[in-house]
Amino acid sequence: MGRSRHSDALRAAQMYYLQDLTMDAIARELRTSRSTVSRLLSSARETGLVQVQIRSPFETGPELESQIRNQYGVDVHVVPVLDTLNEAETLDRVAMQAARTIGPLVDSNAIIGVAWGATLSAVSRHLTRKVTHDSIVVQLNGAGNMQTTGITYASDIMRRFGSAYGARVEQFPVPAFFDHAATKTAMWNERSVQRILDLQARMSIAIFGVGSVDSDYPSHVYAGGYLDERDLAILAADDVVGDVATVFFRSDGSSDGITLNERSTGPSHEQLRQVRRRICVVSGASKINGLQGALAAGLATDLILDEASARRLVSFNGHS
């Protein structure tokens, strides 16, 4: 009868979620114990066999969501989080909900661009599995810096994405910033690099957080040894408010003339805007400035953020 574990899990899931049987009843039908059924169901959920989606009909969705949707033209998911939780707990819950929101968007033959950072790291830890074919996870920007190659940190994120979706992982083994723009130009002509750039050009989904220069909980980029004093001074002089995948922008979304971007390894905003689905995950109210700039630049099609940030985002625009 129920030979493989996988097909038992499928049967159990159908009976539990689609026929409303109790685990007890399912256990009798499958001739096993109830606890085994409980475990079969967990595995069905973990492996993405069962997908739970929450579709909030737009007009009935909370006020906040529709306001942001209208103001910025992005598909927004506000994560309900108590204001009293600390940053770490908030991040965890936003990340979990982001991971589950992303799941249904990933499909076979997808090329998924993934940035790195504290936010993405948290998201990657909560991904639910989903079986896909010929998908590729590609790193959006280099992660090396002056102290380390940054490889392990970023590559852990990439690896988790890859194994959640059964996708091939393509790392981007360059520093986050080159010291000299000329080196970047040279590297960009290397075939090994071009392979990655080509994948990036064909991305169907991009997933990233935002960096914000004023963040209390500063992005790795601003604190992790990627930039030196002089670089930070340049950013300030250029009125930079934040970055996406180590490419900087101003409050109005513009990025022309920001010299640091010429040494950065992330995709240009122009290129990023070509991607069909661009998912931005934000947790923590202190990222408001960066987020507002990113939205002004039209970098995201989908935004997942915590409630407090959402409120600040609305009022930010409200009295400007």
Added chain:
Amino acid sequence: MGRSRHSDALRAAQMYYLQDLTMDAIARELRTSRSTVSRLLSSARETGLVQVQIRSPFETGPELESQIRNQYGVDVHVVPVLDTLNEAETLDRVAMQAARTIGPLVDSNAIIGVAWGATLSAVSRHLTRKVTHDSIVVQLNGAGNMQTTGITYASDIMRRFGSAYGARVEQFPVPAFFDHAATKTAMWNERSVQRILDLQARMSIAIFGVGSVDSDYPSHVYAGGYLDERDLAILAADDVVGDVATVFFRSDGSSDGITLNERSTGPSHEQLRQVRRRICVVSGASKINGLQGALAAGLATDLILDEASARRLVSFNGHS
């Protein structure tokens, strides 16, 4: 804070299904009792706010499914049901799973054609709500017969579909079969009838069971006073094995020259095959002959049936 009941349900659902919080924790955040949260979640499920989908990756799906998929070219959902259950229990479980499988396929602006019969009645009782806009539910074939107008029975089915999806319901107030083909021709020129026919021509989804002449549990059509002795004799002479929406076919799927069809009010097979998604729900192994004919005729794109029927369907084709 959480003002409306609906938005509380949304928040609760997000926290429960997307953030894995317990109902207790959610209750504290929403400042209410755990039991209220439990009820909020049920209402979220009932109103279609939460959608559970089970996606069985083809190749890993059970043997049976892929065999049927290959043999008949339909998207198949085999409902796991113990062979020992009686017809009524089996029907109930198939119907429940069918209802939940249909849910995600229905969308705004859909025109949903619905047949009537014991199977559809059962399905209609298990539909889960889903908010859509400007959807229409249209009756596929007349339901009147010699004893009654058949209206209440069929219209209950239609009404349930309509209210589950918030759709307008368009009944088809004609008998199942006209006594004279000429009457049908005349009626088909009536504007009131043409309005329905026009809707049928624009259907995006059709949902129907099958009738089978040899069924132990005979379809309403064959037992309910719709056909007289002479009609049944004609069917036998024409080698009819079953019907979909009171339009008959032979074992090889052909239906040319079956005179009764000229008096039937259901959509022609040709017309039915124009519909993008045609969902056939079958419960009970005794419908095999009808089902096989319906598949041969290419009437369905999606098939939902119980396990025992699925097995018989495969072996049916196996040794022919």
Added chain:
DNA sequence: AAGCTATTTGCACAAACGTGCAGTAAGGAA
């Protein structure tokens, strides 16, 4: 075959959950 390790199973207990019931709040009619 024996021995070892890694997985899987059922049990038992605790945690989480659904629901009948009674009490309470909210509206509407007299």
Added chain:
DNA sequence: TTCCTTACTGCACGTTTGTGCAAATAGCTT
């Protein structure tokens, strides 16, 4: 206002579900 109807809430109880643990099983190595 008072009374009535309807809808919602929390409690308490019984049911259902998750999980640590020890026994059993399967898979490998020597």
